[in-house]
Amino acid sequence: MMTKKINLSAFIFFFFILVSCQSEQQNWTHFRGSNMDGHANVETAPLHWSDTENVVWKVPVKGLGWSSPVVFDGQVWVTSAEEDGTEFYVSCFDLNSGELLSEKTLFNSEEPQRIHPTNSYATPTPCIEKGRVYVHYGSFGTASIDTKSFEVIWKRDDMPCEHMQGPASSPIIYKDKLIVHLEGTEDPYVVALDKETGEIIWKSVRPKEIYDPLQPVFRKSYQTPIVVTVNGRDLLISNSSFMCFAHDVNTGEVIWTFQYGDDSTVSQPLFYNGLVFINSGWIFEDGKPNFTREFAINPTGKGDVTETHQVWMYEDEVPQIPTPVIVDDKMYMVHDRGMVTCLDAMTGKVIWKEKLRGNFNSSPIYAGGNIYFINVKGFCTIIKPGDSFEKVAENDLGETVKAIPVFVGDKMLLRTQNNLFSIKSVRL
Template sequence: MTTKVVFVLSVIFLFAGCTGSDKAENWTHFRGSQMDGHAQTETAPLEWSENSNIVWKTEVKGKGYSSPVVFGNQIWITSATDDGKEFYTLCFDFETGELLDEKTIFTSDDPQRIHSTNSYATPTPCIEDGFVYVHFGTFGTACIDTRNFEVVWQREDLKAEHMQGPASSPVIHKNMLIVHLEGTHDPYVVALNKKTGEIIWKSVRPKEIYDPLEPVYRKSYQTPIIIEVDERELMISNAAYMCFAHDVNTGEVVWTIEYGYDSTVSQPLYWNGLVFVNSGWIFLDNIPFFTRQYAIDPAGKGDVTKTHVKWMYEDEVPQIPTPIIVDGKMYMVHDRGMVTCLDAMTGEPVWKEKLVGNFNSSPIYAAGNIYFFNVKGDCTIIKPGDSFQKIAENSIGETVKAVPAFVRGKMVLRTEKNLYLIE
């Protein structure tokens, strides 16, 4: 059996003639062009503050926790008003921070409520040569031509009762834009034609399993990954209550595992033939108690809960930040700051270290180091290895919930109020 990852924006499918250096030049999805949290850059900033090593700083209209994406000389982010009545797209010049384009892409007269820790613009856009795709969950999805800033298509009919606001980011694969709308009623996944916005396939979570659940336990906020197993392309989607592996080209469910209940956020990972998925909250006596990390052999069919789970770990597993795997070790930071290093093949802990603060942003591996941003904007940089090795600590002094982008030796950092280029 040969199992290998299919990068969401791969050479084969999207960038004919694209070289390895292009991946270092662009940052196309949530957690990078390969969606694995690994930056393809040889250098990265190690020291900065509010007043040092800042190439530029520019204020961002509205509020949003979506992460920046970068293609060529453009940086794209989304934002919205605090009350959720206007939704924005913003494009900035990479070199200067100049605002190149700003649109009110959607409006809502009576927006759904969101959780106090969320924003109305949390899903990260995705971008390719010539087009950027933005998603605001139930409030709208759109494609914009990055050459003339014209809207190619937009949809406002893909609805979901998010309950706590949208958070799942869209993914480009071949001719498709894949979006998750998993709310409290009939949660579903849809693949759209990226050129037209028309539906290619739609998969609703099985009613016989989800309808008996209380509505609050049906919702999720994760972003999927796409891998290849035995020459079949699978989309790994850790929904509420259970994880689904879909045939990404048809939407067919190939296998599932069952783990618990509610509010999965952390993105799946793939490494060395194993898929790693987060369960979301496991409830005891109707109280969110802990989160589990699972390692799964993705070569099964049907319900593989009892046959293909290789290990499970549940001690201070994060709900929101996605872990990262470097050289066979998984590094994860709990929402309250405990960093755990696990052996990725066995789930055995290697070391633990407590960081200060709370964490929403996912760690990124760049130029040989791992970057951990807490919510207050403090960043701890460590060297991966068999022990905790702190390299540096820096602070930007503002709220950080987005994932930074590392390209061309620099870091693009989105805070609650500003966008920075740091060198």
């Protein structure tokens, strides 16, 4: 009798483990994945495709947006906007068929701010969980939507930000909070909203004594934060323009700062093997943006840790926009102009470098044992991670791509300038 009870308990335990693993493979909840580390929780991923080959479905997306899709419970959500910034949309598609399930206009703007020519008015990627999707368009609006009824639960457009070059920071979910960054040229800040009501739980404005003397162009930021656990405390790592802040994610209190200076940051922080990795944004020389630095930081400090907790720094062809990915102690980064550098993540030492064709905005993603690099023209180079450059495949979609590829089950979802593709894995 005891043996049967033990076997039943073991069966239930492994059943829930199996369901959890399948759920991870079928969902993609944030920018750069459900863990925001650029890793896809899939066993296989497509290796060969074109605009017609191995395409499960292809659907047009209304408006323009460089945001990436998010996926939950068989739904694919994307945001977009009119090119002139007068209307802001959200669309939901069926994961299996590509059928349009819902499309809404959430916000309107009669006099939208200008944006950088390479940006869009819908660049921030949504985030999603069971029953709710959260969309963010910077100062133009933030909203929560019921994923069953498609009704708006709450929305607000009263959080100001002078973006200067348009919104780009993506929101993240942390327990009962939705965290958004509104870091523009005046009084940059980060807020934690109650995800059920949209009300502000805490707000942290960047210190005026440091930011006010800076030129307005040096105050703006477009990065998406992460949450890490350090010595039992959850920290929001926010690599803002000029300096990085580590907040107590529950209260907004600033625990430590790290200063790197100069222009806006875009690349998302990383956390690996006890270290935080952050990108500086442009470093100026002779009045012109010249290069970007990557830093590895020990996140256990307090106060200003600039001089005390830097582990390493690297500055040769570090990307400004694409976020690196770390696989098995190695960091893979692609510069905006195409140079891929493989670093030892713990020491910052170069292992190899290789030039890829084209320019890059999309961040590399590790999926099915390989790393995917997709350039702005939709040309993808797939490599095997390791001590040397090993090309696995190349594919050309022939459409402009700035979003990251999303991997769920055995498929890849890729948002282009005009369309959303579902591409399948094919075993050769």
